[in-house]
Amino acid sequence: MRGPLHDPGHPASVGLPAGMEDPDRAEQFVPAGLASLQIEADEIELAVMNAAHEMFWPPIRALLSLDLGDIEPERNPDLSRAPEKV
Amino acid sequence: MRALDLSLRGQAAVIAAGEVDPAELLDATLARIEERNPAINAVVATFPEESRAMLASAPDGPLHGVPVVIKDEWPLPWRAQRFGAAELLAPTAPGESGPYRALREAGAVVVGVGNMHELGSGSTGNVSVYGPCRNPWDTDRCPGGSSSGPAAATAAGLVAGAVGADGLGSVRFPAAYCGLTGLKPTFGRSAMAGHHMAAVTTLIVSGPLCTDAADCRLLGSALFGEELPAGDAAGLKIGVVRDTVSEDVTPEVREACEAAIEALRTETGGEIREIELADLEMATLAGILVINGESLGGVPAERLNHLHPDVSPINRGFLKYRMLLPAAAIAQAGRVRTLMRRRLAALFEDVDAIAWPTIPATAPPLEAPLVELPSGTHTADQANVRGAALANLTGIPAISVPVGVGSEGLPIALQLQGAWGTDALLLDAAEALERANGRRWVDARPPLAQAEPTV
Numbered sequence: 001m002r003g004p005l006h007d008p009g010h011p012a013s014v015g016l017p018a019g020m021e022d023p024d025r026a027e028q029f030v031p032a033g034l035a036s037l038q039i040e041a042d043e044i045e046l047a048v049m050n051a052a053h054e055m056f057w058p059p060i061r062a063l064l065s066l067d068l069g070d071i072e073p074e075r076n077p078d079l080s081r082a083p084e085k086v
Numbered sequence: 087m088r089a090l091d092l093s094l095r096g097q098a099a100v101i102a103a104g105e106v107d108p109a110e111l112l113d114a115t116l117a118r119i120e121e122r123n124p125a126i127n128a129v130v131a132t133f134p135e136e137s138r139a140m141l142a143s144a145p146d147g148p149l150h151g152v153p154v155v156i157k158d159e160w161p162l163p164w165r166a167q168r169f170g171a172a173e174l175l176a177p178t179a180p181g182e183s184g185p186y187r188a189l190r191e192a193g194a195v196v197v198g199v200g201n202m203h204e205l206g207s208g209s210t211g212n213v214s215v216y217g218p219c220r221n222p223w224d225t226d227r228c229p230g231g232s233s234s235g236p237a238a239a240t241a242a243g244l245v246a247g248a249v250g251a252d253g254l255g256s257v258r259f260p261a262a263y264c265g266l267t268g269l270k271p272t273f274g275r276s277a278m279a280g281h282h283m284a285a286v287t288t289l290i291v292s293g294p295l296c297t298d299a300a301d302c303r304l305l306g307s308a309l310f311g312e313e314l315p316a317g318d319a320a321g322l323k324i325g326v327v328r329d330t331v332s333e334d335v336t337p338e339v340r341e342a343c344e345a346a347i348e349a350l351r352t353e354t355g356g357e358i359r360e361i362e363l364a365d366l367e368m369a370t371l372a373g374i375l376v377i378n379g380e381s382l383g384g385v386p387a388e389r390l391n392h393l394h395p396d397v398s399p400i401n402r403g404f405l406k407y408r409m410l411l412p413a414a415a416i417a418q419a420g421r422v423r424t425l426m427r428r429r430l431a432a433l434f435e436d437v438d439a440i441a442w443p444t445i446p447a448t449a450p451p452l453e454a455p456l457v458e459l460p461s462g463t464h465t466a467d468q469a470n471v472r473g474a475a476l477a478n479l480t481g482i483p484a485i486s487v488p489v490g491v492g493s494e495g496l497p498i499a500l501q502l503q504g505a506w507g508t509d510a511l512l513l514d515a516a517e518a519l520e521r522a523n524g525r526r527w528v529d530a531r532p533p534l535a536q537a538e539p540t541v
Contacts, residue, residue, distance in 0.1 A: 033410035037387040041406055048403025049410075055468065059371045060415045066368070068421040079288055079481030080274035081506050082431040083424065 026050035029057070090114050091535075094152060094246040094301040101151040108151025108195070112141055115153040115197050119244050122534060126220040126229070128238035129155060129198040136164045140195050147193030149308055155200045155239045155248040157232075160185050160280050160292075162196060167282070170202040170214040170232070172396035175385045175405070176282040183280025185249050185292050185309060192308035200235025200248055205401050208232060209259040209470040210455040213398050218452055221263055222532035223496050227449040228466065230260030236295050237264040243535040246296065247305045251281070253290035253377055255474025258486040261295055262444040262499030265488045265530060267516055268295045269302045272506050273481035276309040286380045289373065289478040298528040299487070299516035306509065319514035322356035324502075325437035327363045331473040334461045335446035342490030342498040343443045346519060350441070353522035354515070359437055366476065369426045372419035373475030378408045379416040427480045434505035439515055441502050444486040445470055448496035477503050485512040487519050488527040497527070 030049045034041055041049065074083055089097055089106045100106040116134055123129050137153070144150055160183035161167050167178055189196060201219040203211050211234025212218040219234035221227040222242035229238040233250025237260030240248050250257040252270040261268025276292045278284045294305035307314045324347060326332065333340070351358050390406050397405075433440070446469045447457035455466040477484040483504050490498040500519070504512045520528050 030407070030410070034406065037409055038391075039387050039406050039409060040391045041403070044399040045403040045406060048400050049407040052404055052407045056371075056374075056411075059367065060375075060412065063368060063371055063375075063415055063418050063422070064412070066418065066422075068418060068425065071421045071425050073420050073424045074427070077424070077427070077481075078274075079506075080272050081481075082434070083427045085431075086428070 026053035029053055090118055091243055092246065093298065094149070094296055095304050097152045097246055098149055098304070108141055109138070111151065112137060112153055112195055112197065115245060119198060122242050122244055125225055125534060126222055126238045126242055127217050128201055128219055128229070128235040128242065129244060130158060130201045130216040130235060131165065131199040132197060133164060136162070137195050137197050140190065144193040144195060145191065147191060148304060149189070150193030151195060152193070153195050153197035153245050154189060154305070155198045155236050155245050156185060156189070156196055157200045157236050157248070157250050158202045159206065159251045162186055162199070165199065168215065169206060169282070170204045170216065171401070172215045173394035174282065175389065176383050178282055181280055184277030186280070188277040188308050188311060189249070194308065197245060198239070200233065200239055200250070202234055203231030204398055206232040206251070206253060206256060207401055207404065209255060209467045210450070211260060212452045212455055213400065215396060220452065221449050222534040223265065223449070224494070225534070226452055227496065228263060228452055228455050230263030230449065232256040233260045233295060237261055237266055237268070240264070240266055240295050240297065241532055241535065243531070247301050248295045249305070249309065250293055250295050251290055252293050252478065253287070254373055254471055254478050257293040257295060258444050258474055258484060258501060259470055261486040262497065263449040265497035265527065265532065266295050266297060267299050267302050267488065267528065268486045269293045269306050269509065269513065270477055270484045271306065271310065271509050272483040275509065276306070277311065283381060283383070286383070288380065289377050298520060299485070299513045302485070302516070303513045306513070314510040314513060317510065317514040319354045319511060319518045322350065322354040322439060322515055322518070323437045324351060324356060324358050325361040325433060325440040326358055327361055327440065327442060329363065329366055331366060332442040334459050335443050336448070336459065338490070338492045339443050339446060339448070339498050343441070343500045346489035346500045346523070347441050349522035350515065350519045353518045361433055361437060361440070363429065363433065363440070365422070365426070366472070368422050369479055370472050370475040372422035373479040374471070375411060375416050375419040376423065376479065378411060382408065423479050426476065430480050430482060430505070438508070438511065439502045439504050441500060442473055444473060444499040444501040446473070448492045448494060448498060473501060482506055483509040483512055485516050487516045488530070489519065489523070490527060491530060
């Protein structure tokens, strides 16, 4: 079901539409995300974004599924040097 | 003029010895650019008056009077950078950038601005507001990016060295595609001031692109503001990883790189150790997320509705897509960064350098930058970044060294990555590899540079 949040002409104020069934599908995620930010896009740009989404979203989902809770990020790391031993 | 075809250090030496008038070398370089550049579109701006003024006040530094090209990524006192794009979503203005000051203090002369992949967002160099840059080895092929112009200009013999920038491989890819040596320094060691992302980037560094490691050492020392001392890399312990980065490559790349690693081991009297480096794909994604997060630059979303019409469709689309990247993923990328830095620190207690191919396949066609790998067809960007992002994400130095020419007459390159601060050691290792190969690959020149010089 496609609601007004899918239409860049009718931007959402917050979040993604409850009707978005599968964020892995670019044709749902991209227009909804753009609408939520009031960003317009033409067909070519949408095609680029759909391709980008298909490329990046699966590994992003994989990244978000990793349990990295026991890794304490470096605070203001000095990237010119090795990390301090923990 | 014979001096035009000397190495960077060769040009510096003949000028220092009084054998060549640097003003004549500058004029000859400008004439060479006029002659050869139309075939490759590597240099997008020259400014003879400013170059002559720079020469007139050049100090007696190690690069006194030597012409160099700088990527369209930093401002010059007389020209703002354009970043290869019709529009940059960041304020820019002419000014004295860090690399410009470093070159000036070394006595070098900035003779031109090098083309680059639009917004630094590609590894191929085929997209630019100035038009595509072309590979001197085959002008229907990609020169690599994003430092396409600096690499193509050096490979074609327009200049003997150039300054590029590397955020996710952007010095190493064009070095590899164009048969050059390119150093991605340890993060924070080379001049970066004046870059429009200098205050926020934790990935991008300036770096030299030259025909060989000794020239990279000379130009790199200027960019570092300190000498990169020469050693011998004796007993080098080389780590090799049996993973996608070394195995999902074309057979000719694999063969050339494996032969080069063995030659390097023999030359240095060192050893090869198989090492484990898990989660490289996550490190690549983390690098992509970090650089995109950092480059958002406080631009309001609504601003993206008014992009310059000459920004390429692919970048218009991607500039908008990156606004949709989840903050949680960018935060998670920070933890992956920490994880990979700790893993590398442990690995570098056992090995001095990690080696794998810089690029999985030789330069693809400009019109369709795709590569055929054992795993299938990929965009060159997708395939290339897998081997490059780790160094930027973690801050370690890396160098790309030519190690062969493939069946289509295009260069093949090996990448060496070292621990933080071992930039000089990587140059030593690259020189050892040159010796092992009898300088065959660093002295190889593309057809365009072999043309009978008229200037």
